[in-house]
Amino acid sequence: MNDLSSPLHSLKVTCSNCSLRELCLPVGLNRDEMAQLDAVIRQSRRFKRGEYLFRSGEGFRSLYAVRTGYFKTCVSSQDGREQVTGFHMSGELMGLDGISSNTHGCDAIALEDSEVCELPFSRMESLGRDIPSLQHHFFRLMSREIVRDQSVMLLLGNMKAEERLAAFLLNLSQRLASRGFAANDFILRMSREEIGSFLGLKLETVSRTLSKFQQQGWIRVDHKHIQLVRPEELKALVAGCSQANSAG
Amino acid sequence: MNDLSSPLHSLKVTCSNCSLRELCLPVGLNRDEMAQLDAVIRQSRRFKRGEYLFRSGEGFRSLYAVRTGYFKTCVSSQDGREQVTGFHMSGELMGLDGISSNTHGCDAIALEDSEVCELPFSRMESLGRDIPSLQHHFFRLMSREIVRDQSVMLLLGNMKAEERLAAFLLNLSQRLASRGFAANDFILRMSREEIGSFLGLKLETVSRTLSKFQQQGWIRVDHKHIQLVRPEELKALVAGCSQANSAG
């Protein structure tokens, strides 16, 4: 037990000693339950930037939690149009849409070199039967995804370009902050086109709007490097658009 | 047991004899499990047109399944803007977004006189532990909602007015057909404004687009009465926009 403190073993990350414990599966499990969880989860599959974690249409077996790095999920149409449905950072779960049809409903692609934990779903399901708080947590996670999707619908249905981009930046900022990173100084991992796809805008509009924010002194843009200088102005822009800050 | 065949008892609808069995909770339960389910579900609360089933911000206790009638769910912003997030017909579940925060995240409003079954969530949860197939079914239902939301995101992010409305009509048609109603001749239960809110369009655009479809001979519009004359033309419009037929 104590040998876990040895740096040599630090490669073997388990849920019980994972730094994302509180973000990812914060279920208040006891030591024994945590051990059961560790036994089920296959951790640390690595993906290089651009690699697919799964593809739409593939058989669904597992959920995936981001350990490090960054992913996007997107649905693409026959004629090549693609809609980014979300960006996913550490502690976030992907693949929930696959449960309903036993088939993944979207593509998940690494935006940078990344690492994920694999959660074989049927084993998680039976584990949930033994550990009520785990079962409940899974329901909560799926519900949270539904809430997130609804706020994206609000964004796409009601907001205009500036509001969308402001909401996007603030959401990113907040999620980074909750992971201990700087809230007002960060690197975008995705291209302007991917941001646009997510927000229902063209890449030129994203670029122009970022420039406009910069001209107004609200943000500083240096390619992928973004600084929020006056986040309160961005908030004012989104205010009145309900609680659409949970998008992502 | 046999006295259930008496018409006097037909008021007492249970899951086991509900005509929506296959749509709503088609879990392949045995007789005993079905009885447990019946014991938990409080059925047949009635709502008049315009009444709220629940409101955003209210405490979350239960999910609700539509038995008869029609509901909309919507999130509304401080400044009064409202985004309809879905229309719900018989057999469909509402309230899943409340699980994550123990608080309802949207309003649910009857679009006509309606009847719902109430599913106390915590009791469903523990029942799920005893009946694995029920637990699995709940996961599937939530996942299906996520898939639906994603296809709405695709619609709002990528499609133009005509495509959106065509997708909407086809989706309605398909859901009605799967309930045994005419696929190509139906009554809209919602206003143009509500359709517009759902599709991210203004009511005038909805009206204009319906008129355009009618001029082209693809549909017939008489106020709320819609007939799909050439549904294949509508399908052609949506084709290439991926499988966005699961919107609702």
Added chain:
DNA sequence: CGTGCTCTTGAGGAAGATCAAATCCCGTGG
């Protein structure tokens, strides 16, 4: 038979898309 909705239709305007060109950056290979 008004009154008040919802709906339709038209005209003009604005937001964002499209098309196009210049710039910048990064990784590659010499």
Added chain:
DNA sequence: CCACGGGATTTGATCTTCCTCAAGAGCACG
């Protein structure tokens, strides 16, 4: 180390779609 090529980004000019404003029509209900 530096030049090169391809992709990403910025910015400008124009165009399309949809929104906004406005007026009128149709229906529902008292």
